[in-house]
Each structure stands twice: as structure tokens, then as C-alpha cells.
Amino acid sequence: MLLVLFGMSYFNTQHHKLILCFLILGIFITVLFFPLKGADAKVADGSVIYQDLTDGIVALCIYHVKNGQTIVRIFSGTELKTHPSIHMEGYISGVVLLSTSSIEASVAGRPLRKVPIQTDGSLDLTKYGKFESDVLKVAFRNAEHSDFDFDRMSHFAGKYAWFPTVPGDPVSTQNRFSIILKDSRQSLEIPVFHTETIQLTLVFSEPDNIQYKMDFRYSGNDPEQFEIRDFETRVRAIAEGVRAVESILGQELVTSVNLLEYDGIYNALTCDGRNEIWFYTDIFWKESPEELRTIAEHETLHIFVDQGRLTKNTDLRELFADLRGMDDLSMDRFALITTGVFPSGARRTDSKTPDHILFAFINEMNFFKGKKGGHSRDSLEEFCVSFLHTLMYPDNLDHNLKSPVILPGGDLHILSTNNQMSLLADYLMVIEKLMNAAGANPAGKIMEAFLRDRLEKTRPLNNGVASK
Ligand SMILES: [Zn+2]
Numbered sequence: 047m048l049l050v051l052f053g054m055s056y057f058n059t060q061h062h063k064l065i066l067c068f069l070i071l072g073i074f075i076t077v078l079f080f081p082l083k084g085a086d087a088k089v090a091d092g093s094v095i096y097q098d099l100t101d102g103i104v105a106l107c108i109y110h111v112k113n114g115q116t117i118v119r120i121f122s123g124t125e126l127k128t129h130p131s132i133h134m135e136g137y138i139s140g141v142v143l144l145s146t147s148s149i150e151a152s153v154a155g156r157p158l159r160k161v162p163i164q165t166d167g168s169l170d171l172t173k174y175g176k177f178e179s180d181v182l183k184v185a186f187r188n189a190e191h192s193d194f195d196f197d198r199m200s201h202f203a204g205k206y207a208w209f210p211t212v213p214g215d216p217v218s219t220q221n222r223f224s225i226i227l228k229d230s231r232q233s234l235e236i237p238v239f240h241t242e243t244i245q246l247t248l249v250f251s252e253p254d255n256i257q258y259k260m261d262f263r264y265s266g267n268d269p270e271q272f273e274i275r276d277f278e279t280r281v282r283a284i285a286e287g288v289r290a291v292e293s294i295l296g297q298e299l300v301t302s303v304n305l306l307e308y309d310g311i312y313n314a315l316t317c318d319g320r321n322e323i324w325f326y327t328d329i330f331w332k333e334s335p336e337e338l339r340t341i342a343e344h345e346t347l348h349i350f351v352d353q354g355r356l357t358k359n360t361d362l363r364e365l366f367a368d369l370r371g372m373d374d375l376s377m378d379r380f381a382l383i384t385t386g387v388f389p390s391g392a393r394r395t396d397s398k399t400p401d402h403i404l405f406a407f408i409n410e411m412n413f414f415k416g417k418k419g420g421h422s423r424d425s426l427e428e429f430c431v432s433f434l435h436t437l438m439y440p441d442n443l444d445h446n447l448k449s450p451v452i453l454p455g456g457d458l459h460i461l462s463t464n465n466q467m468s469l470l471a472d473y474l475m476v477i478e479k480l481m482n483a484a485g486a487n488p489a490g491k492i493m494e495a496f497l498r499d500r501l502e503k504t505r506p507l508n509n510g511v512a513s514k
Pocket residue numbers: 344348428431
């Protein structure tokens with residue numbers, strides 16, 4: 047139809063009136079036979095055969111983060127019909143969709159997943175809390191959807207959500223992305239605009255004129271703080287921590303460091319299968335650069351442990367179960383050996399046996415003077431990370447064996463000579479088990495050499511302790 051109309055515009059000027067008539071007729075025919083996408087079309091008896099996709103949408107809930115605070119903005123189907131696009135202040139960190147029929151939906155190319163309803167009638171968004179019907183009641187106070195019973199979320203056939211694995215991460219780093227809704231007949235693309243992620247490539251000079259590049263991303267709406275605070279010192283400390291691990295283990299582990307302006311979390315973390323570290327702004331600005339460096343080392347080691355699949359190693363699982371004092375026939379041991387993790391709740395409850403002192407000894411708060419953190423007892427992964435961290439600083443070992451160990455809860459434990467000997471024997475045994483695990487991995491040759499070196503450095507300490 048468009049081609050015909052364009053063609054007519056080349057007619058001689060004396061046919062202007064005729065062209066105008068054709069044009070009006072063309073538009074009339076177009077509207078009659080080719081209804082606009084999404085508009086209702088009716089057959090002669092008046093029944094609807096083609097319903098607007100938005101008619102089935104109860105609520106599209108956009109979670110957006112502004113000045114660190116998460117705000118939920120809810121769009122009804124009617125609003126989506128009249129708003130060709132969505133513009134949000136801050137950045138978007140997740141989406142919940144409720145509909146009266148099954149719908150396929152995606153946000154920035156990621157498919158929304160079905161969310162099961164909980165016994166209390168809410169939707170469990172895991173790290174993002176619960177989605178409760180009260181939110182809808184407040185949003186739709188003004189009579190729209192008054193026919194819906196918001197007390198029963200089961201009323202809605204479609205309950206979907208998508209949130210990033212890392213809490214507070216943006217759904218897209220770009221300024222614009224799409225939410226696409228689809229059913230068997232039609233699809234609707236909603237363009238969404240939000241605050242894009244600031245992406246920088248930071249270049250650091252190292253000795254011998256070697257340059258080290260690190261991608262840095264900031265999601266938030268206060269980039270001015272980089273100008274007035276000691277941003278460079280902090281980000282350099284993080285880069286140094288990453289580099290320290292990468293150079294010892296001979297591989298690039300971190301491709302980018304992300305900073306999230308997202309309140310309520312005081313932490314840094316990594317995510318399985320990703321080569322990135324996330325810092326929340328609270329910890330980034332409040333901890334000292336020295337502590338940030340230690341945290342960056344710890345997080346980079348998480349990526350190494352994940353990539354090396356160390357927690358999949360049966361010998362290491364057995365060793366961890368032994369150190370945790372798990373009975374040979376206990377369910378916890380069985381779960382740990384077969385799956386690598388404890389059954390839920392076992393993390394803290396199986397403390398009939400006193401904690402092995404090795405856990406506290408290798409925690410960063412003990413092994414690195416003046417530093418914080420470490421929870422090596424929580425999981426095999428945390429144990430491997432903190433243990434490898436101690437191996438990066440072999441000179442601390444001798445001094446730390448002679449120093450009191452701070453136990454969880456704050457009590458000090460003075461290590462007797464016997465304590466020191468058994469601790470050192472266990473320390474050497476863990477290095478050997480890690481060496482075997484590294485040897486089983488084709489990419490583990492550099493790690494194996496690193497561990498062999500540490501084994502040789504640590505063995506002589508045995509004599510020093512025994513001769514006291
Ligand atoms: Zn950790």
C-alpha cells in the first residue's frame with residue numbers, strides 16, 4: 047500500500063486533486079483491511095478475534111534504582127497501550143510482569159521466568175524480597191482493575207520476573223533496551239530508556255613500564271563523586287589486588303570491575319561463570335584502600351576457584367567434611383560429598399564438634415594484620431579462597447603460628463606447641479590436596495608449580511615448631 051501511495055506522488059502537478067482523492071481512499075482502505083498492530087478487529091457478529099496484547103497485562107512492574115534506593119513503578123495494561131515507551135530516572139534492575147493469560151516476555155533479550163506463588167500468596171523474588179499484592183492495591187487504588195481480586199495472586203495466569211543474579215546490577219548497561227511481550231498471535235516491543243552504565247578503561251602503569259588495563263563500570267546517578275573523592279587511589283588498590291592474584295596464578299581472571307550505587311548491601315562479590323567483580327558503593331567508599339586491595343584479592347581468588355572447579359574435587363570435599371568434624375555417616379557429609387554444598391541450614395547448626403582452628407587461622411582477619419573478613423568455614427569454596435589467599439603471603443605464616451588466633455565471637459586462642467604442630471601438619475596436607483586437584487586439571491600447571499613452591503617454603507617451619 048505504501049508503495050502505491052509513493053508511486054502516485056510522482057504524478058504530474060495537474061493531477062493534484064486526483065492524487066489527494068486516491069490518497070484519502072488509500073488511507074481508508076489501509077485502516078479498513080490492515081488494522082494497526084495490536085488494535086481490536088471484530089467479525090460481523092461482534093466477537094473479538096484479535097485482542098490487544100496489553101489488554102491481558104495486569105501490571106508491568108519496573109524496579110529502578112535512584113540514588114541507591116529501589117523504587118517500583120507499576121504500569122497497567124492501559125498505560126502501556128497509551129505510552130509508546132518507558133522513561134525512568136535511575137537505572138532499571140528488574141521486572142515483574144502479571145497477566146491474565148500466558149505471555150512470553152523478555153527484558154533486554156533475557157526471557158522472564160515464571161515465579162511460583164508462595165503459601166502466603168506472595169511471589170518470592172529471592173534476593174529481591176517478596177512481591178506482595180498490597181503493592182498492586184496501592185498502585186491501582188483509583189478503580190482501574192477493580193474487577194481483580196488482588197488478595198489472590200493465583201488469580202493471574204501469568205506471573206513472571208527477571209532480575210540479575212547480582213543484586214542491584216542493571217538489566218542493561220545501555221541507555222536504551224526493549225521489553226518484548228509476545229503471545230501466539232502478536233508481539234509488542236516497548237522501548238525503555240534509563241540511566242546508562244558509565245564504562246571506563248582504566249590504565250595503570252606498573253614497574254618496567256608495563257601497562258595494565260582494567261574495565262570499570264559504574265551504575266548509579268552520582269558520577270560527580272569520582273571528581274571530589276579519592277576515586278583513583280581506591281580503584282588503583284582494587285586493580286593491584288586483582289593483578290597480584292593474576293600474576294601469581296599466571297592467568298587473566300578479571301575482565302571488569304563493577305561499582306553499584308545500591309544501598310543496603312555492604313559487600314563485594316563475584317558470580318559463578320563470570321570474570322567480573324562487583325563492589326557496592328558503601329564498601330567502596332568506607333573501607334581503606336588497603337582493605338579494598340585485600341577484598342579484591344579474595345574476590346579474584348573466587349573466580350580462580352570457580353574456573354578451576356576446585357569445589358568439584360571429591361578429595362577436597364572429603365577434607366573439608368573432615369575439618370568440619372562431620373560424622374562419617376552423617377547426612378551433611380553425604381550432601382557435601384555428592385553435591386559440594388550443605389543441605390540448607392546446616393551451615394551453622396552442625397556445630398556439635400568445636401570448629402577446627404584452621405578455619406579461624408586462615409581467615410583474612412587473622413592471617414593479614416589489621417584486615418577484616420574471611421568465612422572459610424561456611425563452604426568449601428570460601429575455604430579454598432581463604433586458604434589460597436594465605437599462600438600468597440607465605441612470610442606471614444611463621445609469625446601467625448606464634449600469635450593468638452581471634453575466634454568467631456572475638457575470643458583469643460593462644461596456640462600451644464601441640465596446636466601449632468597439628469595446625470602446620472593440616473596446613474601442609476591442604477596444600478598437597480590442592481596440588482593433586484590442580485594436577486588433575488589440564489590448566490592447573492602454573493597453580494601446581496605455585497603450590498609446590500609453597501609446600502617447600504612451609505615444610506621447614508615444621509622443624510622450627512617441633513624444636514621449641
Ligand atoms: Zn568469599
